Amino acid sequence: MSMATLVDIPFDKRHTCWFCGEPSNLSFEYPAQPPTPHPSLTVPACKECLQLARKHRLTSIWDCRMAVKDDLLRLYAKHLAIGINWTPEELAESEFSCKILSGFRENAWMMYEIARDRVNAPGWPLSLDGVLLDDHGYTAGFSFDGLDFRSVNAAINHYGNSLSLDKDLLAKLLGLLGRERFGHAVRLCRMHIGVSQEMKRRLLQDIAEELASD
Ligand SMILES: [Zn+2]
Known part of the structure; x- marks a missing residue:
């Protein structure tokens, strides 16, 4: 359900x-x-x-x-x-x-x-049971480090390409951390360049657990 x-x-x-x-x-x-x-x-x-x-x-x-x-x-x-x-x-x-x-x-x-x-x-403005959602x-758009991007996705593509990061990992980290912590997510990705999929999966799991225990 x-x-x-x-x-x-x-x-x-x-x-x-x-x-x-x-x-x-x-x-x-x-x-x-x-x-x-x-x-x-x-x-x-x-x-x-x-x-x-x-x-x-x-x-x-x-x-x-x-x-x-x-x-x-x-x-x-x-x-x-x-x-x-x-x-x-x-x-x-x-x-x-x-x-x-x-x-x-x-x-x-x-x-x-x-x-x-x-x-x-x-599309149309989103509301749930008649209550409009504040976006x-x-x-x-999205700004980070003095740069303005059309969207957070554009920022992921930019940093993914310029720093050779795993964009999928960066996107998943952002889902867990929120876009306010974009810099933290980029640093984590830089620390995990070239590591195995298993290590990336563990990183995401560790972060999810850490956030859940806060
Ligand atoms: Zn469609």
Whole structure:
């Protein structure tokens, strides 16, 4: 049985993915850790966003959502690039033969619009049993060490790449420690570069136990 309450769903958003706005009949459960700024909760999700969200629980449902969008952007980069190259007006004025153009319109342009709308889908403000959740600024980007990032996921990618850290380990540590302790999580990762998966698993377990005993 699920422990995580389903968020309130506006009438016009029933059967809609909270992440991307596509039709959905699945749901994504976000179990709260001690530093998570909201209770455990469940949001409706489409199949693809559900899989992406499970990889990026991070420090809140809002961080998770930004990371899903980052993945959608990456996965659909080719489709999205069509919009950079052509506007519908340019397409209409272009000298493509009708056959080429209509094929392009029906397929590529439609793929572009679907991908664009999924990345841009705003979702809706989260509330549980009618009580709006305060996002504590989690949707407004993330700053660390004088650098401003679009999201905590962007910060993970930046430090993961520049310091050759295990991004998955960093993300999991942040889930346990909270984004306020980003520097601590980075230091722990630096101390565990190149160690075995088993040691990383033990590190996460030790930290979870330590936090539970506080
Ligand atoms: Zn989705």
